[in-house]
Amino acid sequence: MSSLHLRAVIPQRGIDVTLDVAAGETVALTGPNGAGKSSILGVIAGLLRPDEGEVRLGDRVLDSTPPHARGIALLAQDPLLFPHLSVLANVAFAPRARGVHRRQANELATRHLTEIGAETLAGRKPSQISGGQAQRVAVARALAADPELLLLDEPMASLDVDVRPALRQTLREALADRTAIIVTHDAADARALADRVVVIEHGHIVEDGPTEQVLEHPQSGFAVRLVSGSIK
Amino acid sequence: MPRWLWFPAALAATFVVVPLAAIILRVDLASFPALITSPSALEALWLSLRTAAASTALCILLGVPLATVLARTDFPGQGLLRSLVLLPLVLPPVVSGLALLYTFGRRGLLGQSLDLVGIQITFTTLAVVLAQTFVALPFLVISLEGALRTSGTRYEAVAATLGARPTTVFRRVTLPLVGPGLLSGSVLAFARCLGEFGATITFAGNLPGVTSTMPLQVYLLRVDDPDAAVALSLVLVVVAVAVIGFARHGRAL
């Protein structure tokens, strides 16, 4: 578990952001569509190269580190489970990739699946489980990578409203003492999962404070609308 | 769909089916078994299958990296490279054969040096494999590149953030995801190899058991022994149908 320091400037997308996340802290990143939230996650994960900036995780400077060596897992809006692998093999993917033996990797994966209550799905293919189940398996897969930092890009957005609470509960346990950034448009997610809320508009941070404070006394236009429930 | 389309569609289907039927009707059933099991026919068939399999393997070995580079990177001159690689698709095979002759022939660009160390490629089975690979490679590259572009890079990005090195991602995510595309590309390449004629006759020559594949036999026999030519043609048609059927079945899996 490590702290994050980020500075990212991408003039083409109007992004200029400096953000610090303490070790073990979960930050909810929110803002209108196109504000640059996904781009920021991309820069942190190493999938997107900023024109100017710095990514530091603990005392490691990651600017020239390829994505696979950063220790940062990214959970997207779609679960993106590998369709050709079973649920178990999906969760065992990260341990296998870092060289763990197949049997031990499978044991580890089974443990992660059990934690989210999905051990019965182990033998199925991703096409044989529901969207909500798939997203929870994706969480287990990301956790099995044992990342120093977990990035979640609107993990609930593609799910039906009635299955969101289950995933929210899964994430609540997963993020309890992890360094994480979750992009969300849902005040309930922020309240349940985040220690701090950061609002981004037009590529700049316009509000930053403890979850309770931002949700009780929103300052930015977007935060006001978020709290009043007029988003989505 | 407007209903009148049925008419030209039926005409098109007829146009393809009737010549096939015509060749089947020409088969002399009484002598057919003897004709296709004659030593020379079996020799040609076995040579065709062996060379087509070797060429397809070579196509996969060379084509997979090429298709990946074309689909996943962006560099100046890439469009030109793609056009050049696909050129054998539209080139008359005889021209492909000449190009190979000027490359690997005894006085060719590379053949000259090979000749000095005592290696001659023309007139060998290797020449047949090279000719087939040359004309079939674009089939594999074009279908695999399409599959790679369709599957996109999202799964690869996820795999990378899960700690997988590029080679691991390629082996465990990229390739399995384009499996069906790779399979149909390979099948197309195999079928093209089986049918190769022009480049082989120009570059490899024609010697039974060494370079004389089925199409060369058919061409040679067509006048003097039309019954044998027709029988061999039918075997080629059946193998081609089986290969295409296999590809469609594989895709449905």
Place this chain on the structure above:
Amino acid sequence: MIKNPGISAVVAVAAAVALAGCGSSSEGSEDRELTVFAAASLTDTFTELAEQFEKDHPGVKVTTSFGGSSDLVAQIEDGAPADVFASADTKNMDKLGELATDPQDFASNTLEIATPPGNPAKITAFQDLARSGTKVVVCAVEVPCGNATAQLEEKTGVDIEPVSEEQSVSDVLAKVTSGDADAGLVYVTDVTAAGETVTGVEFDESDQVVNTYPISTLDGADEADLAQEFVDLVLSEAGQKVLSDAGFGQP
């Protein structure tokens, strides 16, 4: 597969209409047209003779079609509109039977060795072709030049192990001119026609197998008179001169 005869009828009609459309462009003039089918080895000589014939017969256009003799026979049997046929061997002329009204021999041809310019493998005699390590290309036994080669091998007892049995004379020459083969066996006239691109090596045994070229007007020719006049030209002194200049022997 063709259970419904109506389908084949429709296809036949459609094809006929399409073909008629293609052919119409060349008609329309009142000039007469003579169609000559001749073996590929006669390409140069018969092109020259056709020009001569057109000069002697104003208003007549001679259309020539060159190809393997056996291919041409197949086309004639299938109803191709030829008036005259000149074959590279008697065997193919005989296949036409009654269709060939009056076959007459007009030239002969023997085999010669063709080597890349300068003869790098130092081939000087027919036996040299059987030397191990010599890369020799011949015609496949199914085509006339290959048939002649096989006969010559049998008569002389020289056993050639070719690296390739090519489909035609031009395929043999292509392998020789590119330098990939040390030698090829083709007709004398092919060596003459190839000019500088190959070096010819004559050998004594070649006269043991002589290929005779017959020519004939064809039954049902549209231009029977012109056809006979063309055959006469080929057999005339002037016609024979053109042929002997190209390397052909007397019939």
